[in-house]
Amino acid sequence: MRTYSPRDLIIVGLMLMLLEYMFMQLNLGALQKSTLDLLLFLGALWLAAMLIVEERFDPYRIIYSFSWSFIVVVSITYIFLALALQLSGVARSIVYLLLPLALTALAGLVKVKAVEPLIQGRSIKSSLGRIPISRRLQLSLYRLDRVMIAFIAISLAILVAFLITPVLSIFQYSILTPSGEPWYHNFKVIFSDNLYVRKIFIGEPKPWEFIRRPDGTLELVVTGVNYGVLVNSITNAVIVTVVATALGVLVAFALARYDFYGKTFLRVLAVVPLFVTPFINSYIVKLIFGTGGPISIITEALFGFKVRIESLAGVALAQIMAFYPIVYLNAYSSFISIDPSMEEQAENLGSKSWRLFFTITLPLALPGIAAGSILVLIFSLEDLGAPIVFNEHNLMSYKIYSSLIGEAGVVTPEIAALGVVLIALSVLGFLVIRSYVSMRAYAMVSRGGRWHPRTRKLSVVGHVLIYLLLLPLIVFTALPQIGVILMAFNVMALDRFSINPAGFTTKYVVEAFTGGSPLAADIPMHVRNTLTYAITAVLIATVLSIIIAYVVSRARIKYVVELLDVLATIPIAIPGLVIAIGYYYYLSTLSSWGLEWSRGTPLEGLFIAINPIYGELGFQAWIALITAFVVRRLPYTARSVFAGFQQVHENLEEAALNLGASRLKTISTVILPLIVTNIVSGTLIGFIYTSTEVSTSVTLGAFNKQQAPVTYYMMYIYKAGTTEAYRYAAAVGLLLIAIQLIVVIVVTLVLKQRYAFIGI
Amino acid sequence: MATKVRLEDVTKVYGNVVAADNITLEVKPGELFTFLGPSGCGKTTTLRIIAGFEAPDKGRVFFDEEDVTFKKPYQRNTAMVFQNYALWPHMTVYDNIAYGLRLRKIPEDEIRKRVKWVLELVRLEGLENRFPLQLSGGQQQRVALARALVVQPRILLLDEPLSNLDAKLRIEMREEVKRIQRELLITTIYVTHDQLEAMSISDRLAVMDKGRVLQVGTPQEIYFKPRSVFVASFIGRSNMFTGKLVERSRAYAKIYIDELGVEVEGVIEDSEPSDKVIAIVRPEDIAVELLGASTSTNNNVLRGVVEFKMFVGEKQELRVKVRDASIVAYAPKNLDLSIGQEVLISFSRNSLRALPYK
Numbered sequence A: 001m002r003t004y005s006p007r008d009l010i011i012v013g014l015m016l017m018l019l020e021y022m023f024m025q026l027n028l029g030a031l032q033k034s035t036l037d038l039l040l041f042l043g044a045l046w047l048a049a050m051l052i053v054e055e056r057f058d059p060y061r062i063i064y065s066f067s068w069s070f071i072v073v074v075s076i077t078y079i080f081l082a083l084a085l086q087l088s089g090v091a092r093s094i095v096y097l098l099l100p101l102a103l104t105a106l107a108g109l110v111k112v113k114a115v116e117p118l119i120q121g122r123s124i125k126s127s128l129g130r131i132p133i134s135r136r137l138q139l140s141l142y143r144l145d146r147v148m149i150a151f152i153a154i155s156l157a158i159l160v161a162f163l164i165t166p167v168l169s170i171f172q173y174s175i176l177t178p179s180g181e182p183w184y185h186n187f188k189v190i191f192s193d194n195l196y197v198r199k200i201f202i203g204e205p206k207p208w209e210f211i212r213r214p215d216g217t218l219e220l221v222v223t224g225v226n227y228g229v230l231v232n233s234i235t236n237a238v239i240v241t242v243v244a245t246a247l248g249v250l251v252a253f254a255l256a257r258y259d260f261y262g263k264t265f266l267r268v269l270a271v272v273p274l275f276v277t278p279f280i281n282s283y284i285v286k287l288i289f290g291t292g293g294p295i296s297i298i299t300e301a302l303f304g305f306k307v308r309i310e311s312l313a314g315v316a317l318a319q320i321m322a323f324y325p326i327v328y329l330n331a332y333s334s335f336i337s338i339d340p341s342m343e344e345q346a347e348n349l350g351s352k353s354w355r356l357f358f359t360i361t362l363p364l365a366l367p368g369i370a371a372g373s374i375l376v377l378i379f380s381l382e383d384l385g386a387p388i389v390f391n392e393h394n395l396m397s398y399k400i401y402s403s404l405i406g407e408a409g410v411v412t413p414e415i416a417a418l419g420v421v422l423i424a425l426s427v428l429g430f431l432v433i434r435s436y437v438s439m440r441a442y443a444m445v446s447r448g449g450r451w452h453p454r455t456r457k458l459s460v461v462g463h464v465l466i467y468l469l470l471l472p473l474i475v476f477t478a479l480p481q482i483g484v485i486l487m488a489f490n491v492m493a494l495d496r497f498s499i500n501p502a503g504f505t506t507k508y509v510v511e512a513f514t515g516g517s518p519l520a521a522d523i524p525m526h527v528r529n530t531l532t533y534a535i536t537a538v539l540i541a542t543v544l545s546i547i548i549a550y551v552v553s554r555a556r557i558k559y560v561v562e563l564l565d566v567l568a569t570i571p572i573a574i575p576g577l578v579i580a581i582g583y584y585y586y587l588s589t590l591s592s593w594g595l596e597w598s599r600g601t602p603l604e605g606l607f608i609a610i611n612p613i614y615g616e617l618g619f620q621a622w623i624a625l626i627t628a629f630v631v632r633r634l635p636y637t638a639r640s641v642f643a644g645f646q647q648v649h650e651n652l653e654e655a656a657l658n659l660g661a662s663r664l665k666t667i668s669t670v671i672l673p674l675i676v677t678n679i680v681s682g683t684l685i686g687f688i689y690t691s692t693e694v695s696t697s698v699t700l701g702a703f704n705k706q707q708a709p710v711t712y713y714m715m716y717i718y719k720a721g722t723t724e725a726y727r728y729a730a731a732v733g734l735l736l737i738a739i740q741l742i743v744v745i746v747v748t749l750v751l752k753q754r755y756a757f758i759g760i
Numbered sequence B: 001m002a003t004k005v006r007l008e009d010v011t012k013v014y015g016n017v018v019a020a021d022n023i024t025l026e027v028k029p030g031e032l033f034t035f036l037g038p039s040g041c042g043k044t045t046t047l048r049i050i051a052g053f054e055a056p057d058k059g060r061v062f063f064d065e066e067d068v069t070f071k072k073p074y075q076r077n078t079a080m081v082f083q084n085y086a087l088w089p090h091m092t093v094y095d096n097i098a099y100g101l102r103l104r105k106i107p108e109d110e111i112r113k114r115v116k117w118v119l120e121l122v123r124l125e126g127l128e129n130r131f132p133l134q135l136s137g138g139q140q141q142r143v144a145l146a147r148a149l150v151v152q153p154r155i156l157l158l159d160e161p162l163s164n165l166d167a168k169l170r171i172e173m174r175e176e177v178k179r180i181q182r183e184l185l186i187t188t189i190y191v192t193h194d195q196l197e198a199m200s201i202s203d204r205l206a207v208m209d210k211g212r213v214l215q216v217g218t219p220q221e222i223y224f225k226p227r228s229v230f231v232a233s234f235i236g237r238s239n240m241f242t243g244k245l246v247e248r249s250r251a252y253a254k255i256y257i258d259e260l261g262v263e264v265e266g267v268i269e270d271s272e273p274s275d276k277v278i279a280i281v282r283p284e285d286i287a288v289e290l291l292g293a294s295t296s297t298n299n300n301v302l303r304g305v306v307e308f309k310m311f312v313g314e315k316q317e318l319r320v321k322v323r324d325a326s327i328v329a330y331a332p333k334n335l336d337l338s339i340g341q342e343v344l345i346s347f348s349r350n351s352l353r354a355l356p357y358k
């Protein structure tokens, strides 16, 4: 019997696509069209089911192939998006091209991962005879002693109370609809309204055009096209992800595989964009791409016009510059952890450099790169700094933000629905990539002994290429952070990218610390807020991480372990703004519900304190903020602690249990002392991501400004538009850079942990 | 008084692997009992069930008459030596050994005395203040043993404790373990996949395959009276033939051997006439003689041609071709043989065992 390859499925897809194209030429009515669509879809589904059930397609041909599984993941995402956005024309036809492959792969996955183990498990269980319920209960209780049960209960309770419920409350609000409308009304609006998905373009400014200024200079103004809030967000995120991935992989490959003078310097410089300085770095990107920036200077000298990049185009550029190092770090560590013998083997067989790269090196590094890319996608979707600075209102993140801190003080169900769409996009992407990455985790397993990564000496031409292309690129992407420092010391102008060493003064930095000027008066208070919240939150997160990591690495109850593992990592994929609206709904509901029965009791104060609606009159923003910080930054501490647990062989623990130590005793005398460096570095990394947090700080913080963290203040300055105050914002940025720098140095040099960006 | 261990119907399933399959056996007080079997047969699983790191899906575990099936590891007073020793790298040798004693709230000067005693027992005096990573493999192994012994456990559990050592040290440590076990008379359960180790160290052993215990007995019983083909082939070397049971009398049976085309006499266990059987003869039970110089009184005599010979120490190993079979046998080293020479090989009817064909 003939079996089919993935390539055959693409050919089938091609035929489906042609079929669909022919139908479209037939001038059919809407009903007939959708019937035909349904028929084509059912045909593809039938084909997939038949191929899998009759074993004429081997699912492992996809699961074990890097490139095919990657193609399948991309195809599924594409199909999902194309259907959600109701694309038409060629974009829709491509769905049919990919459909047979995607469906067959899914059917195969279901068979291999769910059906087969179930059938095998059944036959074993039946040969074992029935295990009585009482015995099963005894077995589960045995696996979970009291400490384990307490750990599971504590961690689930915290995650349910402060992560799941707030997020679910958004779902609940998103289906509140005007009377007479179905429950999905708000979603229908988001997927069809002209605000979100634009179909009418009238009087639209051109995506780019030349403008002659009154003073006679010529300017090229690039803005990008506004396709509506939903499409903009997705397009922007996709573009940012693709470009950032390409850049990151390129830089990582050059740095991982070639030796040249100044390499260490470039490696350090390449991670500079990861130093978070909210708002002010985007502002500097705006200056860089403004009429007074380096780009304009170059184009004016060469072609006689200046360049100004604004709106969507500016947001994309700022995000690419800020996020590409995430891919770079992941790709770099993937490249250097590839066993050189694999590449040598391929070379022996005659594989030449390009071929080698595309057939061996890239596929092996793909899981790491994919993990980095999905983070870029998520970060781009939820980013608030760039949209605020470029004043771009037509993005999902900005819409949510502006409605949260809007004058009206009410968040409409439509915004909740927008939050649901945002969370669905990022969580789905995250989960798909997560299973893809863990499925091929074996590729990254090192075979025992250490090796020296393969590097090559570069020729003279190679050096020239590196210095002409790579060096400017890396320096360029580090400019925002450099600009922040220059601005803080008054070496850079406020409205253009020009440097004036004579202006050097420490005045702004000093005043930011002391609050010794009217514009900076509140800074010390906000810095104190940030430090208090970040330290408290990160300590709680660390304890919670230890508890969760212990359960995940030691409890032998599959579902509990998987659930906790996902819950502890998923906050990475939940946009901060979604957490913010979630908390808003959740806290105000909880409060009004609590106030009802706690009248006159001391608890009344607590229920007032947690309600953002009371604002400055009684809302204790710190409670909400610390809780949100714990939940949002949990993955950063949890991953590090978890890595520690994985290094401690279970036997070390069992040896103690065996000698008579209880669980808690074992944890405190054997495990914690062994993983203390992992814990400390997790705490430190969590600390920097907490102290630079933006989304919940600027939203929940806005309800009680006295208690807002310093990132709120940076945004406040920016919104207030007092340009003079930018220097103070830059000084705060400098402080944040300093904190991050110290942590990175401590983690890498003192604790000797690898500071890679968080993996999935 | 040492403790007796009894497993009753113990079964453990992992996903779709049956790691322990209806294991029932008894370890006598004070004996050194070994689980022997190939990799993945469930030895560690069984040991971990006894230690309490896992609970069996079915069946029960008893220490003396006490049912400990669902007792926690820290309530069982067993002590385990792990294959990778599992010494705590952040504690000195002294602290490693004293750990269990401190948990038992024993006064510090008593602890000092006991640690000194156990270090003498395992011959490691003077290394108290080293950290595990500063010790050699053999020393680490002894620290692990000391850590287990010092708490005077009811049962000592050893999971392939010697497998990380080199061949010479392994033999030394084997004797050491045996000596200490004799001295303290602790009920000891030992796991290994090395048949020589199992044969030399155990009072009794259980041979396991695919989660099942195939045979329990003394090393001699296991070696000379294997009750299944697996046991016979796993332990020592043996010649195996397929055959048919022709006739069985009270003590002996007549078996037709397919490969040799003759009938031989041997011992048989539960088979009916005309049943297919596997016949097994150990090479050391076979006598090799020159034609015309036969002095043996063996009932089964065959004629064959020397196919291959090799000197192995004090004897020579031969392969003798008889019809379709190639029989491994040993000859005294002074017997003058050449390849292609015809010889007589013979074995007694007590040394041929016929087992049911499965």
Ligand SMILES: Nc1ncnc2c1ncn2[C@@H]1O[C@H](COP(=O)(O)OP(=O)(O)OP(=O)(O)O)[C@@H](O)[C@H]1O
Binding pocket: B014, B015, B017, B018, B019, B037, B038, B039, B040, B041, B042, B043, B044, B045, B046, B193
């Ligand atoms: N925690 C576990 N989860 C799933 N399967 C397991 C687990 N522990 C053991 N197994 C499976 O049970 C079977 C028996 O394993 P066990 O470790 O008991 O073998 P073993 O006889 O000790 O082998 P070795 O000599 O290699 O140590 C193996 O197939 C193993 O894969």
Ligand SMILES: [Mg+2]
Binding pocket: B043, B044, B045
């Ligand atoms: Mg084992």
